[in-house]
Structure formats: structure tokens, C-alpha cells
Amino acid sequence: MTTTMSALRRFFAAEAAYITEGGDFTAMAACLAPSVVMYQASHLPYGGEWHGQDGIRRFMDAMSETWLSLEFLEQRFVVDGDAVVIYNVGRMRARATGRVLDTSVMQLITFRDGLICEIRPFYLDTAAVMAAVTDT
Known part of the structure; x- marks a missing residue:
């Protein structure tokens, strides 16, 4: 459990730094299995399935285009x-x-061999996300 929690804390710190500071993906990649998959709600600006470490990097780029911090x-x-x-x-x-x-x-x-292999986020309110990022 300690290894899992350590990896998660490193991952979340690297995620926040990537978006807020225009970060380096290396710290995030170190926490990810090569075959990692992320499933995002399809109607978000960064929605869909993101496969592999390169897919997660592209997801983070899409998040960075959407969010300033x-x-x-x-x-x-x-x-x-x-x-x-x-x-x-x-x-x-x-x-x-x-x-x-x-x-x-x-x-x-989900983890495999100490690395993140699957990420499934569930947003409280995707409509609020869309309202925040779009001019309506």
C-alpha cells in the first residue's frame, strides 16, 4: 500500500505541476504502465479514451489547453x-x-506491478465543467 500511495502522490503532484507550470511529463510517465488507459467522459474537451504513456501525455496537453491551473x-x-x-x-x-x-x-x-495501468474519473458535474470552459 505504501508504494501505491507514494506513486499516487507523485502522480497527482506531477499532474498539477504539468498544468499549472507547463510541466515536464517525465515525472508522470514514471508512474504509468506502458499500456496505461484513461477513460474520460466523451463530451468533455479532453474526453475519450487515451492509450499508453503517449496518450496520457496528449491528454495532459489537452487538459493544459483547457485549464490554466x-x-x-x-x-x-x-x-x-x-x-x-x-x-x-x-x-x-x-x-x-x-x-x-x-x-x-x-x-x-488500478495498478499493476506498482504502476498505474487504468484511470477512470467520474465527475460530479460535467455540465459545470463545460460551463466553466466555454463562453455561453
Whole structure:
């Protein structure tokens, strides 16, 4: 469990740095299995399936195009073997509109051999995400 939690904390810190500071993907890649898959809600600007480390890098680029900043305000972790459920409360600022979104995302992250192999986020309110990032 300690290795899993350490990898998750490194991953989330690298994710926030990548978006907020225009980061280096190396720190994130070190936490990911080569065959990692992420499933995002299809109607989000960065929606769809993202395959492999290069897919996650492209996802992060799409996130960075959408969001100017990402800050984790609270995180709660429930570990069950190789699966971790994370309750994230976060604050994001949209790049296009400047709007700030405070929201929650639940994630199911699966590990294999100490590396993240699958990421499934579940947004509290995808309509609020879209309202924050688009001019309506």
C-alpha cells in the first residue's frame, strides 16, 4: 500500500505541476504502465479514451489547453489491493474564460506491478465543467 500511495502522490503532484507550470511529463510517465488507459467522459474537451504513456501525455496537453491551473484542495484515498478510489476536491481556472471551477471528481485507479495501468474519473458535474470552459 505504501508504494501505491507514494506513486499516487507523485502522480497527482506531477499532474498539477504539468498544468499549472507547463510541466515536464517525465515525472508522470514514471508512474504509468506502458499500456496505461484513461477513460474520460466523451463530451468533455479532453474526453475519450487515451492509450499508453503517449496518450496520457496528449491528454495532459489537452487538459493544459483547457485549464490554466489545477489545485487539489482535498484528497481521500481508499485502497483495495491494486485498486484505489480517490475522492478529489479541486479548483481549476479555465484558460479560455478565466472562470474558476470548484468541483469534485471520484477516480478509480488500478495498478499493476506498482504502476498505474487504468484511470477512470467520474465527475460530479460535467455540465459545470463545460460551463466553466466555454463562453455561453
